[in-house]
Amino acid sequence: MFTQSEENYLKAIFHLQQDVDGGVSTSSISELLQTKAASVTEMVKKLADKKLVHYQKYYGVHLTESGRAHALTIVRKHRLWECFLVDRLNFNWDEVHEVAEQLEHIKSAKLVEELDKFLEHPLYDPHGDPIPDADGNLPKRFKKKLSELKTGEQGVCKGFKDDSSAFLKFLAKQDIGLGTAIKVLNIEAFDESVTALADQKEISLSKTATNNIYVGN
Amino acid sequence: MFTQSEENYLKAIFHLQQDVDGGVSTSSISELLQTKAASVTEMVKKLADKKLVHYQKYYGVHLTESGRAHALTIVRKHRLWECFLVDRLNFNWDEVHEVAEQLEHIKSAKLVEELDKFLEHPLYDPHGDPIPDADGNLPKRFKKKLSELKTGEQGVCKGFKDDSSAFLKFLAKQDIGLGTAIKVLNIEAFDESVTALADQKEISLSKTATNNIYVGN
DNA sequence: ATAAAGTTTTAGTTTTACCTAAACTTTTAA
DNA sequence: TTAAAAGTTTAGGTAAAACTAAAACTTTAT
Ligand SMILES: [Mn+2]
Ligand SMILES: [Mn+2]
Ligand SMILES: [Mn+2]
Ligand SMILES: [Mn+2]
Numbered sequence: 057m058f059t060q061s062e063e064n065y066l067k068a069i070f071h072l073q074q075d076v077d078g079g080v081s082t083s084s085i086s087e088l089l090q091t092k093a094a095s096v097t098e099m100v101k102k103l104a105d106k107k108l109v110h111y112q113k114y115y116g117v118h119l120t121e122s123g124r125a126h127a128l129t130i131v132r133k134h135r136l137w138e139c140f141l142v143d144r145l146n147f148n149w150d151e152v153h154e155v156a157e158q159l160e161h162i163k164s165a166k167l168v169e170e171l172d173k174f175l176e177h178p179l180y181d182p183h184g185d186p187i188p189d190a191d192g193n194l195p196k197r198f199k200k201k202l203s204e205l206k207t208g209e210q211g212v213c214k215g216f217k218d219d220s221s222a223f224l225k226f227l228a229k230q231d232i233g234l235g236t237a238i239k240v241l242n243i244e245a246f247d248e249s250v251t252a253l254a255d256q257k258e259i260s261l262s263k264t265a266t267n268n269i270y271v272g273n
Numbered sequence: 274m275f276t277q278s279e280e281n282y283l284k285a286i287f288h289l290q291q292d293v294d295g296g297v298s299t300s301s302i303s304e305l306l307q308t309k310a311a312s313v314t315e316m317v318k319k320l321a322d323k324k325l326v327h328y329q330k331y332y333g334v335h336l337t338e339s340g341r342a343h344a345l346t347i348v349r350k351h352r353l354w355e356c357f358l359v360d361r362l363n364f365n366w367d368e369v370h371e372v373a374e375q376l377e378h379i380k381s382a383k384l385v386e387e388l389d390k391f392l393e394h395p396l397y398d399p400h401g402d403p404i405p406d407a408d409g410n411l412p413k414r415f416k417k418k419l420s421e422l423k424t425g426e427q428g429v430c431k432g433f434k435d436d437s438s439a440f441l442k443f444l445a446k447q448d449i450g451l452g453t454a455i456k457v458l459n460i461e462a463f464d465e466s467v468t469a470l471a472d473q474k475e476i477s478l479s480k481t482a483t484n485n486i487y488v489g490n
Numbered sequence: 491a492t493a494a495a496g497t498t499t500t501a502g503t504t505t506t507a508c509c510t511a512a513a514c515t516t517t518t519a520a
Numbered sequence: 521t522t523a524a525a526a527g528t529t530t531a532g533g534t535a536a537a538a539c540t541a542a543a544a545c546t547t548t549a550t
Contacts, residue, residue: 083498094538151383159379171362278506299527
């Protein structure tokens with residue numbers, strides 16, 4: 057159906073679309089996919105020919121319904137495979153992403169649905185990211201950040217904006233994971249760094265860190 | 274490390290090597306991989322540059338130690354994934370091959386070893402083909418064919434030479450699978466077709482069929 | 491309003507893995 | 521033993537997906 061490269065572009069555009077209101081820029085795609093802007097322009101034209109994106113020269117792209125639907129199937133596969141790796145194969149949450157990047161391109165409708173069944177239809181992946189169902193419906197995502205809590209407030213860790221291996225390893229070191237209860241003890245006026253109680257333990261988190269942690273109750 | 278295409282060539286040469294004593298011919302590779310002979314010649318030169326095969330113009334190729342080692346890792350992955358699909362995801366044995374052709378190229382040493390552990394170190398895949406261990410050691414393969422049994426002899430089905438979907442579906446229809454006991458009742462002098470008792474049921478098998486079924490006791 | 495800065499597109503290359511057609515080598519069989 | 525057939529390699533080309541360099545366009549800042 058689609059090439060691996062086309063799928064990577066669709067997924068990238070899907071993710072970038074969530075952070076902007078207008079079209080997704082050539083440069084943001086090239087940055088995310090580690091390619092040059094010129095390569096993006098070329099591919100984007102091909103995707104437009106295939107009616108997967110709307111493309112206005114110089115003003116970026118956005119996914120068509122068909123493009124979005126396909127992007128969601130890739131995201132679904134990526135996150136299901138991450139569940140499999142963590143829940144069944146003893147991978148750590150900070151080492152599944154690169155493998156899932158490969159596995160998400162395996163083409164077999166039956167494989168995805170059987171994997172989903174095998175994992176008992178998980179709603180969130182090991183990083184708290186929602187898994188689209190077979191029809192492309194996304195469970196709600198928690199979008200309140202730890203940095204938005206005031207002194208004395210508390211929340212339960214529901215997901216992470218940055219899921220780089222570096223950040224995930226850092227969180228693991230502080231014993232923060234999905235479900236960890238975090239109470240804000242103090243917010244430093246100077247740099248907005250936070251002193252917090254995470255599962256009884258007192259820790260200190262920079263603004264950069266608190267901005268990348270989603271909380272709920 | 275290696276491209277998907279290079280891996281497919283290595284695996285093809287590995288499989289073809291088992292049926293011939295001299296070098297593996299360009300045409301046999303091109304037939305197996307559904308490419309043209311000219312493409313094979315090109316790739317084979319590249320593999321020779323990388324010291325994965327020995328290549329003598331006009332006399333075919335054979336794997337070097339390094340080429341064989343890598344071919345074995347791909348075969349290992351292919352067969353482990355087939356086990357996973359059949360044993361854990363409810364795939365039929367005749368629908369796993371194409372998916373395993375994709376999965377065998379996923380690059381992650383940890384994934385292979387964890388999958389092997391998860392499956393409890395299987396020795397044979399769903400078609401009775403032996404799974405190389407992490408060091409590249411292959412369990413013994415049964416190589417006596419059903420067509421070699423004489424009237425009155427019996428054997429237990431241990432594997433299949435042809436594992437095309439068509440043949441596997443045919444076997445399933447006759448209720449023949451790994452472990453099925455088969456007793457030869459009669460061999461037709463005319464075309465060497467066999468009447469046999471397979472798990473109490475009387476069935477008739479062509480020479481083509483009996484040539485593709487391996488038996489042991 | 492215009493120039494500078496930044497971004498995007500176009501034009502021209504490269505690499506990989508294929509292809510066809512022609513040339514060459516080996517095998518076969520008259 | 522030799523000529524035809526069969527198999528293989530070489531030569532030259534294409535398509536996909538990347539790249540660089542340079543031109544074109546948009547945005548921003550005087
Ligand atoms: Mn991921
Ligand atoms: Mn994830
Ligand atoms: Mn197979
Ligand atoms: Mn098999």
